Amino acid sequence: MFKGKKGKVVLMLMMSMLVVFAAACGNNANSGNTENNGGAATNNVATNAPTEEAAKLSGxxxxxxxxxxxxxxEAAAEEFNKEHADVRVPVGVSGTGGGFKQFCAAEIAIADASRPIKxxxxxACKDAGIEYTxxxxxxxxxxxxxxxxNDFIDHLTVEELNKIFMTGSTVKTWKDVRDTFPAEPIVMFSxxxxxxxxxxxxxxxxxKAGIRNDEAISFSEDDNALVQGVSGSKYGIGYFGFAYFEENADKLKVVPIDGGSGPIEPTYDTIKxxxxxxxSRPLFIYVNNKELERPEVKEFAxxxxxxxxxxxxxxGYVALPDEQYATEAAKIQ
Amino acid sequence: MNIFHDANRKQIAGRRRTDWLLHILFVTATSIGVIALCALLIDILLDGVTRLQPDLFTNFPSRKADGSGMKSALVGTIYMLLIMAPVSFIFGVGAAIYLEEYAGKNRFTRIIQLNISTLAGVPSIVYGILGLALFVRLLALDKSLIAGALTMTLLVLPIIIVSAQEAIRSVPKSRRDASFALGATKWQTVSRSVMPSAIPGILTGVILAMSRAIGETAPLVMIGALTYVAYLPEGLKDSFTVVPIQVYNWLSKPQVEFQELAASGIIVLLALLLLMNFSAILLRNKYQKNV
Structure with a gap:
């Protein structure tokens, strides 16, 4: 009798726990709905009365x-939110290719790209009826x-870089790259x-021949690991984004590159x-033109x-020349 | 006689030595794990303790390390837990009760059983792919909180089912027999006789499964939990982020300040895990006394 009662108490406890959870979720859903409705309503108002759009953007x-x-x-979204706190700007990192896939399926409004669209x-975008800017x-x-x-490298030519990193490369020591370099094995990071x-x-x-893949080279998706690797080995060489060099300039030596017209060191000026x-490469964002009609998307762009x-x-990136920004801005007027 | 005695002694000494060597070996084996964990904890604590400030909990992520926080990630993780816990409890325990109490001992049951055990060992990224196809695309839930929570539910269900089954199985058969002898139905027996004894074990299993889920990143990356989220999800269909993804994002930044932030994010996650595991133990002890 007593035991049965205890069991009931335990079951009741369990049930009440469930009810609490369910209630919490129910509330979530409700508040979410009202919020969404509210958002949609403000959107409509903004479209109907463009004069008010600066005051109340959401979505x-x-x-x-x-x-x-x-x-x-991320930086743009963060600053934008300071002026328009009600606009949500979630940013993901699926990679340029992954981004375009979602972009052409109309799942996202803007795609970040580190290369022009292929x-x-x-x-694929055209087939889906998606126009973009x-x-x-x-x-x-x-x-x-x-x-x-490293005290022997003053610059490298594109051909020498090619020789070092090319798939199937037989380069083992620095001497194989240039006769004046020491006969020490190269340690590569990519x-x-x-x-x-x-x-x-x-x-x-x-x-596009591909980077060599043998015991002389280590790969890492973590740029900080590459920084560690290169700074820790006297005969090491590696490459990564300018931002990572900037942050670690005290541990690394940057190699001026000769692309045919003399060695050039990467700096804000030479990249610009x-x-x-x-x-050096340009970075892009692609904006869906239909989304661009929404006031908040236009304002954000x-x-x-x-x-x-x-x-x-x-x-850690380099700004475009001012006149270029003027040209870009003209595209979304 | 004497010679025999000496040989015997030698043999004993040899055995003692083997025993001693193995003792050392096992102690080393144990301490490698413990030392690795301690080294990890100390390293993370040293890196992250300076960033363990209120800002971390009250601010949204920022491109500047100072004042960058993980409010949205922490809230995302907690919301996900709140959805996941009841859903996986109902389905997991329901399945366990069916398999242990209702299902006949036939081939069909064995196939289900084999499936569940196999699912418990499937890599988590596979659940991510399933979640992407099923919840995000097919059910058109988008990259939402509910899609993430349901994917994680799938991930932890096999674990919960298996542990709940074990808890139910450990209830002595005599209790069921006594209940049936008094004329109770199956459900009366399960709810009043079996479950009260099994519940501590079940709850422990559920909580441990939850703590596995909050540390998972791969499936959520797959279904598109986002990296930069500067708002709190307010509905089930809102996009979201969770603590491990925020930590990963910080780790991939070049500035050393973000590495510190990542470390403090890990501390928070570890604290949350410890808290959950601790409450699992407390619950178990409390109920064990009662039953």
Whole structure:
């Protein structure tokens, strides 16, 4: 009798726990619905009366794509939210390719891209009836780095880089690269094949032949691991985004690259004026034109172009020339 | 006689030595795990303790390390738990009761049983792919809180079912027999006789499964939990982020301040895990006394 009662108490406890959970979830759902309705209502008001749009913007602008562009978009979203607190700007990092896939399925409003859209991606968008506007937002410079202790490298040519990293390369020691270098084995570090940085290096330096994959080279998706690797080995060499070199300039030595017109060191100036070739690249955002009709998306795109020049340096990228921003801004008027 | 005695002694000494060597071996085996964990904890604590400030809990993520927080991630994790716990409890325990008490001991049951045990060992990313296809695309739930929570429910269900089954199985058969002898129906027996004894074990299993779920990243990355979220999810269909994803995001940034933030994020996650495991133990002890 007593035991039965106890059992009942336990069961009751269990049930009440469930009820509490259910209630919590129920509330969630309800408040979410009202919030969504509220959001939709304000949207309508804003469309009907554009004069009020600056005062009350809301809604959601979904963004996804390149992890290289992410810091820029994150910065833009953060600053944008200071002015328009009710607009939600979630940003994901599915990679440039993953971003375009969602973009052409109309799942997101804006795609971050570290390269221009490919033909097949453009076709996919077209087939889905999606028109878009391409906006250049900043430059990224790939920096080739060696250890601070390396005292023999003053520059490398594109051919030499090609010789070192090319798939099937027989280069083992620095002497194999240039006769004046010591006969010490080269220790190589590279971002993994899934990263846009790998793609870009592969394209700009190796003509898409692929990076060697043998015991002389280590791959890592974590740029900080690459920094550790290069700074820790006297005969090491590696490459990654300019931002990572900037942050670790005290541990690394950047290698000026000769692309045919003399060695150029990557700096904000050489990346900006395009002389640091071929290792500087433009970064883009792609905006769905239909989404661009929503006042909050338009406002965000404008805000992005107007402010990204100032924000780029802060997150380790290089701003475009001012007249270029004017051109980009004109695309979304 | 004497010689025999000596040989015997030698043999004993040899055995003692083997025993001693194995003792050392097992102690080493144990301490490797413990030392690795301690090293990890100390390293993370040293890195992250300076960033363990109110800002971490009250601020949204920011591109600047100072004042960057993980409010949205923490709230996302807690909301996910609140949805996941009741759903996985109902389905998990329901399945366990069926398999242990109602299902006949036939081939069909054995196949289900085999399936569940196999599912418990499937890599979590596979659940992510399933969640993406089923909840995000097919049911058009988008990259929402509910899609994430349901995917995680699928992930923990096999674990909950197996542990709940074990808890139910450990209830002595005599209790059921006594109940049936008094003319009770199956449900009366299960609800009044079996469950009260089994509930501590079941709850422990559920809580441990939950603590596995809050540390998972892969399936949520797959279904598109987002990296930068500067708002709190307010409805089931809102997009969201969770603590492990926020930590991963911080780890991938170049600035050393973000590495510290990541460490403090890990501390918070570990504290949450410890709290849950601790409450699992408390619950078990409390109910064990009562039954």
């Amino acid at each position: 959601e602008i979904k963004i996804d794509g390149s992890s290289t562009v992410f810091p820029l978009t 033909d097949e991606e453009a076709t 391409e906006l250049s937002v900043a430059f990224d410079g790939l920096s080739v780095v060696v250890s601070k202790d 971002p993994g094949a899934d990263s846009g940085t790998y793609d870009y290096f592969n394209e700009a330096i190796l003509d 004026d395009g002389s640091y070739a071929p290792l 404008k805000f992005y172009i107007d402010n990204i020049g100032a924000l780029a340096g802060e997150v």
